Amino acid sequence: MKRREFLLRSACAAGATWLHSAAFPQRARALTLKPLPRKFSASDTVTLGKTGIQTSRLAMGTGTVGSGHHSHQTALGIDGLSRLLLNGYDQGLRFFDSADSYGSHPHVAEALRHVPRDKVTVLTKTWARDAASARADLDRFRRELGTDHLDICLMHCLTEPDWTERYKGVMEVLSEAKEKGIIRAHGCSCHSIEALRTATKSSWVEVHLVRINPVGSFMDSDPDTVVSVIKEMRAAGKGIIGMKILGEGDLRNRQDEALNFALSLNLLDAFTIGAESKTEQEDLIRRIAAA
Numbered sequence: 001m002k003r004r005e006f007l008l009r010s011a012c013a014a015g016a017t018w019l020h021s022a023a024f025p026q027r028a029r030a031l032t033l034k035p036l037p038r039k040f041s042a043s044d045t046v047t048l049g050k051t052g053i054q055t056s057r058l059a060m061g062t063g064t065v066g067s068g069h070h071s072h073q074t075a076l077g078i079d080g081l082s083r084l085l086l087n088g089y090d091q092g093l094r095f096f097d098s099a100d101s102y103g104s105h106p107h108v109a110e111a112l113r114h115v116p117r118d119k120v121t122v123l124t125k126t127w128a129r130d131a132a133s134a135r136a137d138l139d140r141f142r143r144e145l146g147t148d149h150l151d152i153c154l155m156h157c158l159t160e161p162d163w164t165e166r167y168k169g170v171m172e173v174l175s176e177a178k179e180k181g182i183i184r185a186h187g188c189s190c191h192s193i194e195a196l197r198t199a200t201k202s203s204w205v206e207v208h209l210v211r212i213n214p215v216g217s218f219m220d221s222d223p224d225t226v227v228s229v230i231k232e233m234r235a236a237g238k239g240i241i242g243m244k245i246l247g248e249g250d251l252r253n254r255q256d257e258a259l260n261f262a263l264s265l266n267l268l269d270a271f272t273i274g275a276e277s278k279t280e281q282e283d284l285i286r287r288i289a290a291a
Contacts, residue, residue, distance in 0.1 A: 036264055042285045043092025046269045049239030051185040051206050053151060055121035058288065059095035059241065060088045060281075061274030062104035064248065069103030073274050082110035087278050089115055091285055097241075097272040098145070099125035099156060100137065105144035112146055122147065123241075125156035125189060125209075131169035138177055150183045152207050161194035164202050171204050185239065193221040193229070200232045207239040212268070214254075214261040217247025230267045242271035255284075260291050 042058035062081065064072040073081050085096060085108065096111065098104040108122065124141055128134035141150060153174060160166055174186040187207030190196040199205045210233075211219045212226055219226055233240050242262055245251075251258040262271055275281035 036260065036291060037266065040263050040288055040291060041092075042288045043094075048152075048185070048207055048241070048269045050237045051152075051239050053121060053184055053239070055151075055270065056092060056094040057270050058093055058285070059097040059121075059123070059270055059272035060085055060093055061097045061243070061272040062107065063097070063099050063102035064274035064276070069101065071102040071104065071274070072276055074103045074107060076107075076276070078107050078110050081107035082114075084275065084278060084281060085111035086114055088275075088281055089120070091282065093285075094119060095121045095123070095270060095272070097123050097274075100141065101125070101127060101156065105141065109144060109146040117147060121151045123152040123154065123207075124150055125154045126170075127156050128170050128173075129167055131173050134170040134173040138173070138182055142182070149181060152185045152187065153177070153183045154186070154207065154209055155188040158188050158190045158195040158199070159192040161192075161198055163188075163195055164198055164204070175204070187239070189243070190220065193225065196220050196226070196229055200229055200236070200238075205238060207241065208233055209241050209243050209272075210268075211244040212242045212262065212265075213245055213247045213251060213258050215247060215251065217250040218244045227265065227267070230265070234267050240267060240269050242268040245271050245273050255287055256291065259287055263288075263291055 040057065042056065044057040045054055046057050047054050062071060062073040076084065081104065096108050098108045112120065122145060126134060126137040128137050142148060155167065155170060164171065174183065177183045178186060185206045187205045188199050189209035190199055196210065199208060210226065210230060212223065212230065213219065214223060216222050230240060245262050246255060246258050262268060273284060275284055
């Protein structure tokens with residue numbers, strides 16, 4: 001791996017610590033929550049933008065602090081994480097959020113062996129930055145996941161403002177894969193406000209994975225700025241999946257506040273949170289229902 005790529009991956013794995021919640025203390029103190037317009041459930045069926053993909057509101061994340069093919073969730077082992085995913089499935093969750101860098105493909109594959117493939121949305125992410133690597137990843141990912149198609153494939157951890165020009169080859173490979181039915185939708189996860197703005201303006205991006213929480217923890221900018229960009233995404237009909245809802249643990253003691261914030265935006269189609277146990281997972285499901 002080139003040194004620049006190593007440093008970039010390390011920064012992304014750390015959640016872009018230069019944008020930690022301490023960067024936005026005023027927003028954290030001034031937070032007021034709007035009353036929710038209706039009741040929500042983690043198992044609500046949602047449609048991701050204009051993709052036609054229907055899935056559950058809550059995605060089961062497999063990469064809390066994930067890098068180097070390892071994460072907090074994969075530390076549970078293939079049996080442990082697959083059983084956690086299946087427990088979520090039994091609770092009505094239909095969205096498996098994985099990535100190559102988390103090393104969670106074998107764990108998701110094991111869970112997929114026990115459920116109807118067409119009942120689950122499988123999202124994964126590629127670090128490919130050139131066409132050849134992207135093609136190789138698509139083939140490898142499907143083998144690792146034990147499936148003939150991926151529902152959503154995202155370009156992972158984009159930071160460059162000119163990424164749509166710089167990595168056009170990867171975009172073309174994913175577009176071709178969609179035409180062939182290898183993937184159903186493509187998009188990106190961004191780790192800078194500049195990359196996020198570029199993604200919002202790109203007609204190629206069908207699904208966004210966006211970092212959002214009420215205190216600006218591990219986000220691309222302060223909450224107000226990110227929300228303004230998400231509104232542009234919504235106006236363009238893009239699928240929007242929130243991430244870092246609990247600020248990578250910073251909001252572990254403010255979970256109800258964070259969930260209420262995400263739901264009250266009325267902008268996110270879905271959001272992903274990684275539980276590390278059955279107890280955590282079921283508590284999360286309960287809190288969303290009680291929000």
